[in-house]
Amino acid sequence: MAYQEISKLFIAAHPDDEALGCGGTIARWSDQGVAVHLAFLADGIGSRNPDSDAEHKALEQRHSAAEAAARILGASSVQYDDLPDNQLDTIPLLQITQRVEALIETYRPDTVVTHHAGDLNIDHRRVHQAVMTACRPQLGHPVRTILCFEVASSTEWQPPGSGVPFTPNWFEDISTTLPRKLEALDAYAAEMRDWPHPRSREAVEHLARWRGATVGCEAAEAFFLARHLR
Template sequence: MTRSILILAAHPDDEVLGCGGTIAKYVDEGMIVNVAFLADGVLSRKGEFTDQQRELTSRRDAAQKACLILGVESVSFGDFPDNCLDTIPLLEITQAVEALIMKHQPDLVFTHHAGDVNIDHRRVHEATVTACRPQQGHSVKTILCFEVPSSTEWQFYGSAPSFTPNWFVDISGTLERKLAALDAYKEELRGWPHPRSLRGVEHLAHWRGATVGVDAAEAFMLGRKLA
């Protein structure tokens, strides 16, 4: 039985976009969910350093608010450079992930899909796969990869692995909390018809739900499961 869940995300807002409804549902079912961000999320953007620092603080405050809405147990922030994880040795990122797994001892890990357009997403995926090697006594039994609107679906077919979900979670009862948590990141949202808009995220949830016969769902790709 799953008791502890760790969300390994590159940037604040990825956790809500990818599995916010699932987080809320699992929290309601009594599971402990911890969220960890590996990259700072903003410091690659143009602007004065003081403005970047102000934006960093604002985004971390938004993450705390979003995760509070979802019922997350704890939130941690890494300081790897935004959109530059390809400049960091994979070993360093993997060691950061290993430390988080050692700390939280999760049964279930959610992370990014391998084929996302965003390089940070891909590197976090690689580090997670490496850190979760199936060794005797390792706490992680299941690894699920989520989609992030405006990254996963923007990859060209044939350029990287396609997101072909084979695991769905019914979030009909928690979709409104997902959208409320996403609204905490309003500075990161775009207007419709951008996929990273409230309306776009809601449409995706209903479409994923329709494909499996429920009102709303989040879709994942199973990496590995040890029963």
């Protein structure tokens, strides 16, 4: 059954992308009474675990981490598609797009938040392309706003000239929800790295503080506004 209330749909390639890129925004919107739904299209572990038993265990652990992070952030639902990690370029775009279309039909979101087109990670780029294809502006389509988030150790690792640069033009004040963003990242401890890696807890906080400083608040998350219909 399709959701009838106004909702926000976060479509990410892998569990942990949502906490890294927009965990503070998810928590903030949830606190405002918005129904926030999370969807992950790839499993995030397949390419690192060729042994099937180990892969199955790793997948269960990744899902458990995602569920814990979702509870911390206040998400209304979590859905997994478990497409192969780092291999979305081997799957026809139509098939990925159809999965996104099914999510939109289910949740009828007015806002979709997803990856930026210029990320180094191929799965991120394919998810972005699928979302933009599924959200073609047509009469009666529910999505009126599309935001693209940055993911530390992916968005900034794309060299100049090799991809579309991330130039944020939309900011969400996460001054009050930054602690929950960091707590959600603790749930993904297995995916985090030690400082000074950009996917370390310290680096994520530094980025949030810097993004906040650029717009005059304690902490913020930055987005690229792909479309906004008023």
